[in-house]
Amino acid sequence: xxxxxxxxxxxxxxxxxxxxxxxxxxxxxxxxxxxxxxxxxxxxxxxxxxxxxxxxxxxxxxxxxxxxxxxxxxxxxxxxxxxxxxxxxxxxxxxxxxxxxxxxxxxxxxxxxxxxxxxxxxxxxxxxxxxxxxxxxxxxxxxxxxxxxxxxxxxxxxxxxxxxxxxxxxxxxxxxxxxxxxxxxxxxxxxxxxxxxxxxxxxxxxxxxxxxxxxxxxx
Amino acid sequence: xxxxxxxxxxxxxxxxxxxxxxxxxxxxxxxxxxxxxxxxxxxxxxxxxxxxxxxxxxxxxxxxxxxxxxxxxxxxxxxxxxxxxxxxxxxxxxxxxxxxxxxxxxxxxxxxxxxxxxxxxxxxxxxxxxxxxxxxxxxxxxxxxxxxxxxxxxxxxxxxxxxxxxxxxxxxxxxxxxxxxxxxxxxxxxxxxxxxxxxxxxxxxxxxxxxxxxxxxxxxxxxxxxxxxxxxxxxxxxxxxxxxxxxxxxxxxxxxxxxxxxxxxxxxxxxxxxxxxxxxxxxxxxxxxxxxxxxxxxxxxxxxxxxxxxxxxxxxxxxxxxxxxxxxxxxxxxxxxxxxxxxxxxxxxxxxxxxxxxxxxxxxxxxxxxxxxxxxxxxxxxxxxxxxxxxxxxxxxxxxxxxxxxxxxxxxx
Numbered sequence: 001x002x003x004x005x006x007x008x009x010x011x012x013x014x015x016x017x018x019x020x021x022x023x024x025x026x027x028x029x030x031x032x033x034x035x036x037x038x039x040x041x042x043x044x045x046x047x048x049x050x051x052x053x054x055x056x057x058x059x060x061x062x063x064x065x066x067x068x069x070x071x072x073x074x075x076x077x078x079x080x081x082x083x084x085x086x087x088x089x090x091x092x093x094x095x096x097x098x099x100x101x102x103x104x105x106x107x108x109x110x111x112x113x114x115x116x117x118x119x120x121x122x123x124x125x126x127x128x129x130x131x132x133x134x135x136x137x138x139x140x141x142x143x144x145x146x147x148x149x150x151x152x153x154x155x156x157x158x159x160x161x162x163x164x165x166x167x168x169x170x171x172x173x174x175x176x177x178x179x180x181x182x183x184x185x186x187x188x189x190x191x192x193x194x195x196x197x198x199x200x201x202x203x204x205x206x207x208x209x210x211x212x213x214x215x216x217x218x219x
Numbered sequence: 220x221x222x223x224x225x226x227x228x229x230x231x232x233x234x235x236x237x238x239x240x241x242x243x244x245x246x247x248x249x250x251x252x253x254x255x256x257x258x259x260x261x262x263x264x265x266x267x268x269x270x271x272x273x274x275x276x277x278x279x280x281x282x283x284x285x286x287x288x289x290x291x292x293x294x295x296x297x298x299x300x301x302x303x304x305x306x307x308x309x310x311x312x313x314x315x316x317x318x319x320x321x322x323x324x325x326x327x328x329x330x331x332x333x334x335x336x337x338x339x340x341x342x343x344x345x346x347x348x349x350x351x352x353x354x355x356x357x358x359x360x361x362x363x364x365x366x367x368x369x370x371x372x373x374x375x376x377x378x379x380x381x382x383x384x385x386x387x388x389x390x391x392x393x394x395x396x397x398x399x400x401x402x403x404x405x406x407x408x409x410x411x412x413x414x415x416x417x418x419x420x421x422x423x424x425x426x427x428x429x430x431x432x433x434x435x436x437x438x439x440x441x442x443x444x445x446x447x448x449x450x451x452x453x454x455x456x457x458x459x460x461x462x463x464x465x466x467x468x469x470x471x472x473x474x475x476x477x478x479x480x481x482x483x484x485x486x487x488x489x490x491x492x493x494x495x496x497x498x499x500x501x502x503x504x505x506x507x508x509x510x511x512x513x514x515x516x517x518x519x520x521x522x523x524x525x526x527x528x529x530x531x532x533x534x535x536x537x538x539x540x541x542x543x544x545x546x547x548x549x550x551x552x553x554x555x556x557x558x559x560x561x562x563x564x565x566x567x568x569x570x571x572x573x574x575x576x577x578x579x580x581x582x583x584x585x586x587x588x589x590x591x592x593x594x595x596x597x598x599x600x601x602x603x604x605x606x607x608x609x610x611x612x613x614x615x616x617x618x619x620x621x622x623x624x625x626x627x628x629x630x631x632x
Contacts, residue, residue: 009235013616014407016398037628116370116554120395122407127616127630129239149235163629 002177004134005141005170007148010155012041012048012124019121023112024069027061028100030121036089037123040162043083043092045124047199048154058196059083061096061119068113074103082195087167128155138175138182142210150199157202158194169194171206185213224277224415231414232608240608242632243615244278250338251359252282252618255330257297257346259286260510261478262448263410263537264343264366270413270607271614278615283333287326287347292318298485300345303376304369305452305532316379320349327353339618348383360621363390366410367534368555370396389621393535393556406617409559411610412540412601417513419544422521430518434504437472441584444474444523446516446541449490449507452532453477454552457573459496459503461529464577469584472502476519478510520545525567525583525590529576533557540605543567543597548590550579560605566597 017038021027031039042060057063057079066075077099086092104110113119131152135141148156156170166173172189175182188209194202229237252275256264268284275282289297296315303309327334327350334340334350338359342348344366351361363384369377369392377399384390389404398405412419431438443462447453455475462473475493490507497503508515520526526542528551535556539549543560549567551557561567568579583590620630 009239011239011612011616013613013620014395016392016395016405016407018398018400018405116396118396120398122395123628125616125620125628125630127243127612127619127632129242129632131235131238 002174004136005174007131007133007135007144007152008155009129009131009149009151010159011127011129011151012045013127014041014045015123015125017121017123020118021121022115022118023110024065024071024074024100024104025110027065027119028097028104031093031096031100034121035123036093038121039089039093039096040083041122041124043081044154044158045122047158048150064113064119068117068119069111071103071107071111074100077103082193084161084193084195089162126155126159138178138185139214141171141175142214145203145206145210148203150203153199153203153206157206161194185210188213224274227415228608232602232606236608236612239612240278240615243612243619244275244280245632246623247615247618248279250280250618250622251333251336252280252339252341253285253334253337254282254341254343255285255287255334255347255350256343257287257289257294263535266413266416266418266537267410267607267610268343270416271611274607274611285330285333287323287330287350289322289326289346290318293322293346297346300376300380301367303373304345304367304380306371306373308373309376311376311379323347323349324353326350338622341614342387345380348380351386352383360388360618361386362617362621363387365390365392365397368394368397368532369399370394370555389617391617394559396555397534404617404621406613408610408613408617409556409605410535410537411605411607412537412544413607414544418517419541420517422514422518426514427518427522430515431522434474434506434519436474436504436522437502440502441469441471442474442523443471443525443527443580444476444519444542445527445529446476446520446538447528447530448477449486449493451485451489452530454529454531455489455493456496457531458527458529458576459493460573461527461576461580462503463500464573465580465584466502468581471580471584472504474504474506474519474523476504476506476508476516478508478512516541517545520547523547525550525580527576527580528552528557529570529573530554530557536560540601543594543605544601546591546594546598548583548593548597550576550583560600562596562600566593566600 019030021030057075062075062078065071083092135144160170161167172186175186192205225237254268258265272282272284296319299309299311331354334354335357340359340361341364343364391406391408392398393409395407445458465471493505497505520542526547526549528536528539528549530552533555539551539557539560542549543566549561550570551561553569553571561569563569570576
């Protein structure tokens with residue numbers, strides 16, 4: 001039997017890197033050397049930031065290119081970058097650079113943002129809280145997920161993919177210890193795309209997946 | 220009971236949020252933490268400190284608040300720092316700068332023992348920034364907390380202040396655009412409001428009505444309000460212009476309410492300009508309130524239909540969060556920290572001109588359901604992002620990160 005699953009919660013403290021960009025060229029140049037944590041933050045950090053609408057673009061780079069440089073083509077290409085497809089941050093970094101360079105090659109004019117609309121490279125310090133709650137078995141996980149904070153969802157389902165050597169979420173890693181019986185549930189969780197939705201939606205999809213498994217409902 | 224304040228906050232923000240604060244405070248128990256600024260009353264910094272210090276103490280941290288003192292020339296100099304950091308080209312004579320340094324040295328003589336002995340020192344804004352160099356035997360970590368919009372500073376002023384700031388262990392800015400090139404960690408921590416303070420607690424209808432009566436406001440005519448110091452960056456003349464453009468179409472009354480801060484010698488000049496512009500209109504109410512008129516401001520905000528914050532520069536603009544907490548949409552200048560709070564078309568409108576402000580005032584006063592919907596969203600936005608509990612969590616995180624070895628990107632509690 002695996003150890004009980006300790007539930008954590010988390011919050012981000014935002015840290016400025018002191019680097020900024022006012023056009024695509026500067027964005028590319030900074031991406032080449034910026035701290036890995038900054039690339040991670042600009043892809044994932046927005047999930048923990050408040051928002052009212054479904055985001056039009058899924059990462060900060062795409063949103064800035066659209067709203068400050070007004071380059072819709074570049075924004076669309078950047079917004080389709082899915083960070084979960086890249087095992088290492090540096091692979092994602094290289095893909096970003098390639099996309100931007102491709103765009104620089106095909107445009108004659110370098111578009112500039114207004115001075116007060118620059119892209120500011122940020123990173124974050126993750127503070128991890130121990131909720132002092134533990135889950136002992138997979139059934140209990142199903143009962144607990146609906147009550148998890150969005151910080152807990154972020155920590156266990158998203159942050160884990162960067163934190164752990166296996167690069168997978170904590171739920172799947174823990175369930176794997178319970179044997180073959182739970183492989184369908186693990187597969188169901190693996191099929192959830194963690195990127196293109198808010199943390200609240202992600203929690204709902206986790207609830208549905210776990211409930212379907214335990215009730216034997218076919219999807 | 221020692222946990223009274225935290226219990227009260229828990230009723231507003233929930234158990235988990237307070238639990239996080241307690242966990243973060245555990246490794247910081249009994250640490251000596253000192254906050255230093257230049258005024259006990261007036262302005263957002265003093266308001267935040269009035270609430271943060273007792274909260275930290277309740278969490279077991281040995282927190283104190285010290286205020287430096289200076290003469291009129293000192294405040295003249297620091298007001299110029301303030302203007303210069305916000306981008307106005309201002310000259311400062313060597314005499315004033317010498318006095319600034321001497322004032323910091325004199326204050327350091329009084330505070331040195333406890334500052335050097337403290338585990339963490341928060342220095343707020345430029346006024347006490349030079350204290351660090353007069354505390355050579357300090358053992359703790361020093362953090363410079365900048366509440367000002369320094370996105371485009373007048374270079375000679377920033378160059379002068381940077382030589383002090385550069386020696387700190389970390390600095391805090393309210394927005395990413397304000398961060399500078401500095402050789403230490405720069406955190407982005409927006410300020411916050413306190414839902415339990417006199418300025419933000421719930422008030423009875425009778426109390427609100429009595430304030431309407433006291434200032435001879437017409438209870439049947441829509442009220443638009445701007446609460447701010449009489450400061451050029453708050454653009455009170457632009458607000459009067461917007462009001463005049465609005466009243467041609469819809470009956471409305473304008474309240475400009477503000478006080479002076481002890482460290483702001485320019486306020487009286489701007490106030491006189493405002494009084495001149497408002498002189499012939501009985502529906503413009505210019506209220507010069509004492510620094511402790513928190514309950515009155517609270518009542519005015521609750522009595523108003525919508526709130527303006529037409530600043531042209533704004534470090535953060537706590538009055539925006541205050542108004543939003545009372546369920547009022549805000550029409551705010553598209554600048555600085557206002558952008559962080561006014562989510563365009565959701566919690567209010569961002570505007571650039573008096574004309575833009577007038578357009579949005581007319582729209583909201585003519586669309587009451589929209590006004591109420593925006594007000595509701597505004598309140599929940601503040602609940603999640605701009606209450607003192609979030610602010611304290613981020614301060615505690617930084618304190619824990621600075622006082623522990625090799626924290627890296629992840630601070631596990």
